[in-house]
Amino acid sequence: MTATDDLSFVPDFVRAQEFFQGQEAYAVSPLIEITGPDGQSILAKNETQRMGLGAFKALGAPYAVARLLDDAWYEKTGETLTRMKDADFREFASGHTFVCASAGNHGMGVAAGARAMGAKARIHLAQTVPQGFGDRLRTFGAEVVRSGDVYDESVAAAIADAKTPGATLLADGTWPGYTEIPKLVMEGYCVIAEEMRQQFEASGQWPTHVYLQAGVGGLAAAMSHMIRLNWAEQPELIIVEPGAASCLRASHLAGRVTRSDGPDSNMGRLDCKAPSIVAWDVLERCGVSYETLSEEEGQAAAEAVTALGIATTPSGAAGYGALCKRTNQQARTQELRPLVIISEGLA
Missing domain, CATH: 3.40.50.1100 (Rossmann fold)
Incomplete structure (x- = not known):
């Protein structure tokens, strides 16, 4: 990083909301409940039909x-x-x-x-x-x-x-000398968190755990920032990366931005070997934890979510895969109310 890099992220999320609310193609994406492999109820924000592009990237x-x-x-x-x-x-x-x-x-x-x-x-x-x-x-x-x-x-x-x-x-990534334009992309993603905040405030049923898939980290950082900023009840935040490209986790462990080189991942949208320096800085102050998925776990998650009626990819289902992995490793509690983002469709 250079001395002039501004890593702050202070999005004008109201402006982003107003922009999209003025677009004919805009609609709030569905927040639904799906079933985990053990019958557990899981909240899922379904981005697979977002504004004709079939992915959260339509907001960025x-x-x-x-x-x-x-x-x-x-x-x-x-x-x-x-x-x-x-x-x-x-x-x-x-x-x-x-x-x-x-x-x-x-x-x-x-x-x-x-x-x-x-x-x-x-x-x-x-x-x-x-x-x-x-x-x-x-x-x-x-x-x-x-x-x-x-x-x-x-x-x-x-x-x-x-x-x-x-x-x-x-x-959509940031690196030394290039930070400002990608912040606008991240600002657009804030709309997803604001849609859910309004839905949870209306229902009173806030999630206890939120699983956020990450490539360079723009979506995960924007969501984490907004959740910590103004959600009335604070969940645990888990950032999910492919084991072959866990650059944010590697940077967290190293205490500095670092690469995580490895083989190509079938979670192609998340297969980023170097993190966004802005996203990493945001995540470091948001108190997140990290989970990685193997190629087999990512593929199994995509097949499971698709079988539930939401056709998606290993990237789109990565949060679901990490939830299943943690559920298998930890005892269930009645208080658990997890949320995942199905970030893209198959097209």
């Missing part, structure tokens, strides 16, 4: 795109952006290209957010990313570039690409 990059274009429009005109569909704004937006690397849903969010605002998107994919994902990105109007053999190489290519005129790097 699209919000960041809108905020960045709002700032740029104000700088040009002195006008706060309220006319997103007007021809003069869309002509202005068409001169902006949002660039990122992606191994999963973040690229889809960038592409969808750019298209919604009239801007362009260019997404760098490593050779390991399936062709079908590239094809889906193109349906959102994104330019797809194959860059490097592994994710880290596609990130480096996106960073270099963002130096071209009119391009802006919109990553």
Whole structure:
């Protein structure tokens, strides 16, 4: 980290809520109860249908795109952006290209957010990313570039690409010298925690344990921040990572940001070897614990949740997998009321 890196995270979550409440495609995602393998009742926040993208990422990059274009429009005109569909704004937006690397849903969010605002998107994919994902990105109007053999190489290519005129790097991770734009992505994720806070305040049935899957850590950190900020009853927070990519846990144990290199994981959306430095800092002050999943445990969790009627992936079901793992290791208590995030669908 550099002396100038600002690791603080003070999201304007009300602004994020107001932005999405103004979108036609927005709806509060379902908070339901599902059954664990031993008959245990589990709260599940189902993100698999979120705003047509089928993942929580629909709340991150699209919000960041809108905020960045709002700032740029104000700088040009002195006008706060309220006319997103007007021809003069869309002509202005068409001169902006949002660039990122992606191994999963973040690229889809960038592409969808750019298209919604009239801007362009260019997404760098490593050779390991399936062709079908590239094809889906193109349906959102994104330019797809194959860059490097592994994710880290596609990130480096996106960073270099963002130096071209009119391009802006919109990553979901943070690293020394790059922290502010990803905070906007995290700010969008805060909407999930606020939706649930309102639901729990209405029901009075607060969770005792919340399982949050993590790649670079943006979702987990945003959720943890909001839970510690304003939930009336405080749960235990468990951060769930693949054993092959437990960079946040490794950083916690080392007391500093560190990588956790390993083989490729079938929890591909969580297969991040280096953490977001902002997310790690947030998690360190939120009093979280960590759990890792083997490849077999991740796959079993996806199959179990899909069998319950929510089609998802090992990444999407990782929180459920960690809950099952802990339940098997610990005695059940009547007071246990766990919550998991089903973070993405199969598409």
